[in-house]
Amino acid sequence: MRSTHMPTAPRRRRRSALAATGLVAALTLTATACGGSVEQAASDKADAAASQAADGIGDGKIQIPTDIADKLKEHGIDVDKWTSGGWKDWDKDKWLSEAKDFVNPVIEGLWKPDRMQSAKEANKTVTTQDASADQGLSDPEPAPVQATAEKTPYHDNAAPVGKVFFDSPDGPAVCSGTVIKDVNHPGKSNLVWTAGHCVHAGGNGGWYRNIVFVPAYNDLGKSAAQLSNANTTEIAPYGNWWADWVSTSNEWIQGGSETGGAGAAYDYSVLHVKPEQGSKSLEETVGAALDVDFSAPSATEAGTMGAWGYPAAPPYNGLRMFKCLDQPGRFSLSTTLPTMYRIGCTMTGGSSGGGWFRVVDGETKLVSNTSIGPEDNTWLAGPQLGAGAESVYQYMSKTYGGR
Template identity: 30%
Template sequence: MSEHPESKKPANGSVGVPAGNIVSPVQEAVAQSEWLTEDFLAAEPYPIPDVTPEQVEEFLQQQLDSASQSGSTSAGGEPGSSAGIADAKPTAGHSYPPPFNQHEVLVPYTTYPYCTVGKVFFNQNGGSWVASAASIGNNAIWTAGHVVHAGDNKPTGWSTNMVFVPGYKDGAAPYGQFAVRQLSTRLAWYQHGNPGGLYEDMGAGIADPLNGRTLSQTVGWLGFAWNFDRNQVWTSLGYPAAAPFNGQRMFQDTAAYANDGSVPGSPATVGIGCSMTGGCSGGPWALGFGSTNYVNGENSYSINGQPLEIYSPYFGDNAHSLKVWAVGS
């Protein structure tokens, strides 16, 4: 499989980080022996952030000015459609609980494009955690912002000792463990966390090559779509690990746009039907999964008391900026 085309562009990290993103220090390589099978099994599912109407109201009172920040509504670039928010066609949406079709992935996880999705194991604030992520080109992975940083506006909030295990199943790592040496998220998540930064709860990481091959050369990569109409049908993938799931198998969920989220910030987040639990955080929402394979969202947060719905940040120019940094670095 050929290298991702954007990998031949100059590394953005060498000329500065794109505005609105914040990057962790480069971390020491994680030894292959650091995460053993028993460590995989002992890692706790990172809880999906949930919000209550009371939290949102309190934040809006405290952050009245910052809550009116405007997101990107400009026409998007490749791949695919350039329809922006302003041009979006009317959406029907769904009331709670919205419909969805969810099941365990039954094909071999080494089959493309499933092999691009995997689990991340990492330390954060003294705990050992597990979440989900996907390969997006070169050595880059995409996940949720809360997976790479605690959202507490502190340099100590960065996750450490992270490894990406594509195609993970029942404790097995068919492609090995890719050590993640640098992380990035959006400033809104870094500074405000839950709920004020959920509209930019996006995370990316740069993995070290393994056995002389980049991540993309090893498992391929998913495309990326931004500034698309909200009225879409996505395939959400991840490794739910909190009950009733156990985190050892990949699940996929097919669902249409249900509604816009009510957390502060702009552009508004996007909700779909889904019953996956903690551990699925950061798993990709793909448009045309199995054909075009464009990442256009991720498992981010849920509403307290509504376990049959999950939300993603809207992917505009902000998401594209973070992706360009990760793939180009």
């Protein structure tokens, strides 16, 4: 590993610090530019809360859309039993895996503050052997960059960022995600970007269940002690947003593994979400969304990148948002796979799926997401987002964006 005391390290830290100012400023501006003033965004939040009674189901029973109910029935799954706990059956024969088989009916009240806090990090760790497999295509390992805590309230400083919760065979799990713009439905996006391994187990598994996005999770960055008796508003100020459809790459579905595997270079996903209660779009409610940069710039052309997320594995506990900024290098797991971006960063599991951003012509855009990292948590790697990623995005926007 390259030492932080090497002569080049101070210059790299200086570049990152200088770039950080512009990147954070642009991200902050995005938080207000898309949704008007912060006060207006707060008003939207109040409106969303006020509309819960009006939009709630009269008999208290969750109404599952007909297409989802029909899909469950096709696989021999009883809808009522599913929402009453049947989803906990992870029998291999009932674990839906194919892209067309995703189902995620809303189970209102499932993701309460204590259950969110119990969720374990969804970590994709590569071994030392994996990381050195194709060093001929990889740049030297970057010096670690210490993650820094994002300023609170998060809505004022990194409004598009949040947490993705889901259930796996091992129990509740958590990743990070980003609200992204929907080019076909401007100003009213319900799209979230995260990692493929946060929604699907890859080649040896299927779709995870009860997938929910929580924007500006723990908005004020309160400690575990302060949240010991937290109410829903404290932990999820803009509500829970259930994924009614999710799309990831076929390469991840077929080749993803517990250490990334052949699917790591394609480890991305787009969620279309809807509020557990309320009717406004995610972008309107949060007041922010980011464009996605599908130009797949080379590591040398990309400039400084910043990774945001909620690391949950020690020494972090998943309650606070952190960020790292660094010049990316190339990382490759195989000569047959596209190279990935790699930056120095000490964020751990739980930051998976969190967006990587860069400034393009003064505008902050999502350019990658956290996918894999080493056992000693000194760097992160994320996929380049090119034509394949854009096709996943366009499919979600055109097919589900208008809902």
